[in-house]
Amino acid sequence: MKKTLLAAAAALLALPAAANAQSSLFSSNPTNPGLYVGAQGGLNWLLNNNSYQMNTGWTAGGVVGYDFVGPRVELEAMYRSNFGTGTVAFPNGYANIYGQVQQVSVMANLLYDFLPGATITPYVGAGAGIAFVDSSIQGCSLCSTQFAYQGIIGIGWNVNENLRVNLDGRYYGTTNPGQYNNNNITTMLGVTYKFAQPAPAPVAPPPAAVQPPSFMVFFDWDRSNLTAQALGTIKQAAQAYQQKGNARITATGHTDTSGSEQYNMALSLRRANAVKDALVREGVPATAISVIGRGQQGLLVQTGPNVREPQNRRVEIVVQ
Known part of the structure; x- marks a missing residue:
């Protein structure tokens, strides 16, 4: 039995290193801190000593704890029971007695998960507290109050954000309760449920600002008269205005860099007014149209002076 327990303990001690070496095999999940509750149970061996020879017993209990994502603290209550035989002194001699x-x-436990964000996470822990135990195999029930302590090593399976299954091995002992040395090895299987809040949903970016409809009308060099293509574009702008209902239109005239600034400023205004007149003919009220002339400012295509660039000879129509 002792060799088996030592082998099991050695295997559990190797788990953290193995988990780190093979962490790529474990799927990573987001985890949050939170309060948890759980139930657990398993087998208990009250190790053989000079006084008693105990059979394999059982244990069961529950925990309430808080997971800090890595470190955990918990309060644990457990019941252990073992049956066996012991030598008891009587006035006329000694006798072997079967009892419980x-x-x-x-116990207050402090534990640490090595891979808290993984599906499989090894952990270690230690605990201390108070125990009420039988003073002997045939003594009064739970009448001896003792200091209790334990060491824990195990592995957890995070089924999801809230549900977890733990399997661990423990050394548990108390100060001397009377007629026997109270040293225990326990294997425990437990299930916990964490009341963790789900991770906050990512904040949606603000909706993109809706750009008002705009249209571009182009002109021949040194001209402000409208081509057939320009008239078609102006008709589309008028339809956009009518669809909006209550809207305003801005017509901004531009020129290229050929000619003087004074001449081009006046030319840009003539072009903007020509567009306004065409919009009025399409049913747009004149009071809803603003006219701006910018001359050589605001070039669509950047050029040097005295360059005849067709893209710069334009009126921009914005419906808003």
Whole structure:
């Protein structure tokens, strides 16, 4: 039995290194801190000593704790029961007695998960608290109050953000309760449920600003008269105005860099007014149209002076 327990402990101690070496095999999940509750149970071996020879017993209990994502703290209550035989002194000599040793413990545990964001995470821990135990195999029930302590090593399976299954091995002991040395090895299977809030949803970016409809009318060099293509564009702008209902239109005239600034300023205004007149003919009220002349400012295509660039000879129509 001792060799088996030592082998199991050695295997559990190797788990953190193995988990780090093979962490690529474990799917990573987001995790959040939170309060958890759980139930657990398993097998308990009250190790053989000079006084008693105990059979394999059982243990069961519950925990309430808080997961800090890595470190965990918990309050644990457990009941342990073992049956066996012991030598008891009587006035006329000694006799072998079959009986029970019971233990109730309340422990504060501190644990650490090595891979808290992984599906499989090894952990270690330690605890201390108080225990109420039988003073002997045939003594009064749970009448001896003792200091209790334990060491824990195990592995957890994070089924999802809230549900977790733990399998661990423990050394549990108390100060001397009376007629036997109270040293225990326990294997425990437990399930916990964490009341963690789901990760906050990413904040949606603000909706993109809706750009008002705009249209571009182009002109021949040194001209402000409208081509057939320009008239078609102006008709589309008038339809956009009518669809909006209550809107305004801005017509901004531009020129290229050929000619003087004074002449081009006047030319840009003539072009903008020509567009306004065409919009009025399409049914847009004149009071809803603003006219601006910018001359050589605001070039669509950047050029040097005295360059005849067709893209710069234009009126921009914005419906808003």
